[in-house]
Amino acid sequence: MQITRQADYAVRAVLHVAQLKDGERLATSVIAEEENIPLPFLAKIVSQLSVKGILDAMRGASGGVRLARPAAEISLLEVIEAIDGEIAFNRCVLNEDVCPNISTCPVHEVWCDAQRELIHRLQNTRFDDLLDRQQALQKTVVA
Numbered sequence: 001m002q003i004t005r006q007a008d009y010a011v012r013a014v015l016h017v018a019q020l021k022d023g024e025r026l027a028t029s030v031i032a033e034e035e036n037i038p039l040p041f042l043a044k045i046v047s048q049l050s051v052k053g054i055l056d057a058m059r060g061a062s063g064g065v066r067l068a069r070p071a072a073e074i075s076l077l078e079v080i081e082a083i084d085g086e087i088a089f090n091r092c093v094l095n096e097d098v099c100p101n102i103s104t105c106p107v108h109e110v111w112c113d114a115q116r117e118l119i120h121r122l123q124n125t126r127f128d129d130l131l132d133r134q135q136a137l138q139k140t141v142v143a
Contacts, residue, residue: 007083009041010048010082013055016035017055018131025062028057049079049082054068071127071128071131072127074127075125075127077123089115092111093108
């Protein structure tokens with residue numbers, strides 16, 4: 001399983017915006033340049049994240065992007081699912097009716113357990129946690 005490039009860009013963009021001080025906004029073009037994300041691709045991502053209430057985007061001279069909520073209230077799962085939709089290891093995890101072998105499948109329980117663990121981990125990883133990790137990593141690189 002692999003998240004899409006678009007979801008990866010979304011995570012990087014939200015993390016970038018999460019570094020801003022309260023009330024600050026940043027132009028999408030600046031985020032695109034600093035994160036090496038194609039601007040048209042990022043514009044679409046920002047739009048999707050805005051619709052989901054993760055980012056607040058405003059056009060115009062005093063416009064730009066900022067978090068719609070505090071970083072502590074935005075989970076990694078929320079950002080990924082805003083772009084990629086619901087995460088699933090296999091289609092049977094989301095809908096058991098799609099598989100005629102569900103009652104005899106030795107792997108189904110493994111998929112379901114792995115799914116629960118992944119969802120739990122992503123749901124409990126907040127962007128304030130990621131900011132802390134980023135700062136710690138930057139300190140070790142400088143040292």
